[in-house]
Amino acid sequence: MTQLSDATLTDLDERVAVPAYDRSAIRPGIVHFGVGAFHRAHGAMFVDRVLGLPGDEHASWGLVGVGTLPGDAAMRDALGAQDRLYTLVTTSPDGEVDARVVGSIVEYLFAPDDPGAVLARVGDPSTRIVSLTITEGGYGVNDATGAFEPSDGATLADLDGLPAGALPQSPLGFITAALRARRDAGAVPFTVMSCDNIQGNGHVARTAILAFAERIDPALAAWIGAEVRFPNSMVDRITPATTDEQRAFVSERFGIDDRWPVLSESFEQWVLEDDFSDGRPPYERVGVQLVEDVEPYELMKLRLLNASHQAMSYLGLLAGETYVHDVCRDELFSRFLLGYMHEEARPTLAPVPGIDIDAYCAELMRRFGSVAIKDTLARQIVDGSERIPKFLLPVVREQLRTGGGIARSALVLAAWSRFIEGVGDDGRELAPVDRRLAELQAAVAQEAERPGAFLDLEVVFGDLGSDARLREAFIAARARLAAVGARVAVEEVVAAG
Ligand SMILES: NC(=O)c1ccc[n+]([C@@H]2O[C@H](COP(=O)([O-])OP(=O)(O)OC[C@H]3O[C@@H](n4cnc5c(N)ncnc54)[C@H](O)[C@@H]3O)[C@@H](O)[C@H]2O)c1
Numbered sequence: 470m471t472q473l474s475d476a477t478l479t480d481l482d483e484r485v486a487v488p489a490y491d492r493s494a495i496r497p498g499i500v501h502f503g504v505g506a507f508h509r510a511h512g513a514m515f516v517d518r519v520l521g522l523p524g525d526e527h528a529s530w531g532l533v534g535v536g537t538l539p540g541d542a543a544m545r546d547a548l549g550a551q552d553r554l555y556t557l558v559t560t561s562p563d564g565e566v567d568a569r570v571v572g573s574i575v576e577y578l579f580a581p582d583d584p585g586a587v588l589a590r591v592g593d594p595s596t597r598i599v600s601l602t603i604t605e606g607g608y609g610v611n612d613a614t615g616a617f618e619p620s621d622g623a624t625l626a627d628l629d630g631l632p633a634g635a636l637p638q639s640p641l642g643f644i645t646a647a648l649r650a651r652r653d654a655g656a657v658p659f660t661v662m663s664c665d666n667i668q669g670n671g672h673v674a675r676t677a678i679l680a681f682a683e684r685i686d687p688a689l690a691a692w693i694g695a696e697v698r699f700p701n702s703m704v705d706r707i708t709p710a711t712t713d714e715q716r717a718f719v720s721e722r723f724g725i726d727d728r729w730p731v732l733s734e735s736f737e738q739w740v741l742e743d744d745f746s747d748g749r750p751p752y753e754r755v756g757v758q759l760v761e762d763v764e765p766y767e768l769m770k771l772r773l774l775n776a777s778h779q780a781m782s783y784l785g786l787l788a789g790e791t792y793v794h795d796v797c798r799d800e801l802f803s804r805f806l807l808g809y810m811h812e813e814a815r816p817t818l819a820p821v822p823g824i825d826i827d828a829y830c831a832e833l834m835r836r837f838g839s840v841a842i843k844d845t846l847a848r849q850i851v852d853g854s855e856r857i858p859k860f861l862l863p864v865v866r867e868q869l870r871t872g873g874g875i876a877r878s879a880l881v882l883a884a885w886s887r888f889i890e891g892v893g894d895d896g897r898e899l900a901p902v903d904r905r906l907a908e909l910q911a912a913v914a915q916e917a918e919r920p921g922a923f924l925d926l927e928v929v930f931g932d933l934g935s936d937a938r939l940r941e942a943f944i945a946a947r948a949r950l951a952a953v954g955a956r957v958a959v960e961e962v963v964a965a966g
């Protein structure tokens with residue numbers, strides 16, 4: 470067994486690819502907030518490829534990871550023990566396995582240890598891009614209104630503390646304070662590049678940063694608005710959280726003692742707007758698609774892939790399932806999901822340059838059905854109140870507008886409301902995890918007296934909740950779920966076509 474470190478890279482099993490560049494020569498150029506599973510399977514992997522390109526000119530694109538939440542101490546400790554290296558194992562739907570050690574993260578800073586060091590790093594002129602995977606909730610932008618309404622403690626503390634000279638705690642705080650320092654020094658600003666699953670993720674990041682800056686220094690907000698670029702992107706690679714079983718797999722199969730490997734699917738996609746304030750790595754040479762307008766790609770992905778994850782998860786969990794692949798290999802659920810994709814989501818999409826949507830949907834079903842990924846339904850629905858409005862409700866809204874079908878989406882919303890009640894069809898206890906759980910439970914508790922009351926939760930549904938057609942479909946779907954359970958309710962919707 471080989472403990473992962475710079476010194477042992479040459480000792481690793483020959484099936485494992487290792488960085489083909491001198492890591493000691495790599496200088497930081499990108500700061501990334503939110504070094505979780507996804508960034509390590511996607512953004513950091515693409516930078517690893519850039520660093521491996523021939524020529525010395527790419528060596529200034531090394532990554533500095535930053536964690537701001539208490540839970541990120543575990544990533545500090547894991548990466549710190551192995552020279553910031555980790556193993557990325559990918560598996561194709563056919564079971565083909567590939568393993569590589571990624572070396573692009575050259576420094577990791579845990580902000581609570583030394584916020585001054587994080588601010589200095591983000592503010593340093595060598596930082597040309599600040600990228601983010603801080604989850605949908607990390608931006609504090611209300612889905613229904615588009616307004617900046619942060620509720621997390623660190624962002625609120627920064628809004629109070631920064632004008633008084635306190636050091637930042639939150640990503641928005643660090644970025645804004647570092648941009649202030651850049652402006653004051655007359656320096657070029659960095660690009661802010663969101664890689665979260667949010668429609669218009671660049672726009673949302675811009676809204677959040679501008680509104681944040683406006684509250685502490687309106688002139689700074691104006692400067693950021695004029696000078697800083699916020700490219701939108703569509704990112705895709707299914708990456709579940711690492712389990713102990715996967716750690717054991719990496720050590721048994723490849724002989725690597727890695728505290729925190731990442732296992733993901735082999736599929737990868739990154740469509741990115743070519744809009745940067747201070748240069749970018751040659752992403753186009755390592756598999757990233759650079760475009761002028763990412764919107765058609767992101768709508769396709771969010772409404773077909775992410776919304777399908779929502780569609781399968783509440784119904785699957787009510788029906789007693791645990792894994793994505795089990796639901797998607799079940800013929801009934803598979804027909805339901807393909808029905809959702811083709812009949813409800815697809816009519817809301819514009820043509821996507823270079824993509825055959827039929828083939829895309831078929832490939833999605835193969836990806837979802839991949840047993841090796843062992844993705845859980847539970848992962849898809851953490852903070853469903855953040856996901857449903859971003860992934861599924863835009864489809865419902867558009868279908869209502871055009872008179873299109875909503876039967877499957879309404880069943881999913883009804884299943885979500887039943888899931889919030891916490892009891893599966895077989896009587897098993899279910900455990901919803903949601904930052905708005907109390908509000909969701911209070912809304913669903915009124916259903917008995919006032920069917921459709923769940924849809925009145927404005928923070929989730931906005932004005933959609935008052936749509937008569939949606940209310941009727943939702944109430945009927947909830948009644949069927951209560952009467953016959955998820956599986957039969959799905960069967961009925963599938964049979965109705
Ligand atoms: N996992 C995937 O399959 C996948 C694929 C595409 C996109 N994404 C995007 O990446 C995001 C992260 O996914 P992941 O799998 O890496 O999750 P993860 O839980 O492994 O990591 C999330 C990271 O974000 C940080 N974070 C969360 N909330 C934050 C906040 N309010 N402020 C600051 N930091 C915060 C956490 O500390 C952690 O470092 C997703 O929410 C999604 O938008 C994930």
Ligand SMILES: O=P(O)(O)OC[C@@H](O)[C@@H](O)[C@H](O)[C@H](O)CO
Nearest residue numbers: 666704705706707708775778849
């Ligand atoms: O990551 P989230 O929480 O936005 O959504 C859960 C999944 O749908 C998502 O992680 C997908 O696996 C991912 O978007 C695939 O690229």
